Amino acid sequence: MFGGLTGFANGSKTDVGEQMLNAAASQSIRHLFSKSDAVDVAVRCYPSSKLLQGSIDSFKMTGRGLVIRRQFAVEEMSFETDAVALDVGGIFAGQIRLRQPTQAVAQVVLSEKAINDAFTADLVEKRLKNVDLEVLTQLSGGEPVSFRDVVVTLLPGNRVAIAAKTDLPNRQDVPISMKATLMIEKRRRLRFGEAEFWDEAVPAEVRSLSETLTMAFAEVLNEMVDLDRFDLDGVKLRLNRLEVEGKNLVLSGYAQIDHFPGIR
Numbered sequence: 001m002f003g004g005l006t007g008f009a010n011g012s013k014t015d016v017g018e019q020m021l022n023a024a025a026s027q028s029i030r031h032l033f034s035k036s037d038a039v040d041v042a043v044r045c046y047p048s049s050k051l052l053q054g055s056i057d058s059f060k061m062t063g064r065g066l067v068i069r070r071q072f073a074v075e076e077m078s079f080e081t082d083a084v085a086l087d088v089g090g091i092f093a094g095q096i097r098l099r100q101p102t103q104a105v106a107q108v109v110l111s112e113k114a115i116n117d118a119f120t121a122d123l124v125e126k127r128l129k130n131v132d133l134e135v136l137t138q139l140s141g142g143e144p145v146s147f148r149d150v151v152v153t154l155l156p157g158n159r160v161a162i163a164a165k166t167d168l169p170n171r172q173d174v175p176i177s178m179k180a181t182l183m184i185e186k187r188r189r190l191r192f193g194e195a196e197f198w199d200e201a202v203p204a205e206v207r208s209l210s211e212t213l214t215m216a217f218a219e220v221l222n223e224m225v226d227l228d229r230f231d232l233d234g235v236k237l238r239l240n241r242l243e244v245e246g247k248n249l250v251l252s253g254y255a256q257i258d259h260f261p262g263i264r
């Protein structure tokens with residue numbers, strides 16, 4: 001049986017052990033996502049006999065057309081580990097159980113459309129409603145303020161333009177208009193730094209009001225984008241850098257993998 005697992009029984013170059021682990025890993029990784037167009041997994045182990053000690057050289061996953069928690073679309077996601085220690089019993093059961101947590105180099109690509117669609121997700125919308133910052137309630141007669149119709153445009157130099165609307169008791173459809181620089185904080189938060197009111201897009205008669213609301217909206221945004229809220233089973237993402245490439249936002253960092261999805 002050991003010979004068959006490592007591909008040595010008949011001298012075949014086909015590595016049965018790697019194939020089995022690839023299949024098990026692909027099935028497990030798909031559990032991370034509500035939807036996936038493609039998930040490709042490659043487990044590397046040379047010589048194959050190391051599988052019998054529960055050791056592999058690397059694990060790589062590449063996914064395209066992914067959806068997280070039914071509402072957050074990801075164009076592409078990839079991560080690749082170095083050497084990983086596995087539970088041998090799990091290998092023979094066709095499962096991947098880590099003997100200890102591991103880290104992987106990770107990259108996530110978000111499209112401008114996906115970023116805008118995310119602002120209509122329940123998890124995000126509820127954080128834009130009934131905001132009770134003091135600067136806002138002073139303008140609304142003490143009532144919470146809600147923001148809606150958010151539109152994000154990616155700009156060169158890791159900049160973004162953001163438009164939105166809000167309503168006050170005495171005025172409807174007050175425009176929100178800002179530009180900011182995308183930044184990373186504590187490796188897990190996405191911040192809208194150097195925020196500035198973009199008055200060119202706002203009628204002159206409401207610019208003063210709009211500016212106050214816009215800067216308050218920037219505060220709200222900076223409390224929202226925390227990767228831990230995405231809650232991938234067994235996987236925590238941490239960011240080192242970001243870059244706007246055309247109409248995509250590319251996030252690079254690492255993934256801490258405590259266990260494979262659905263397997264503890």
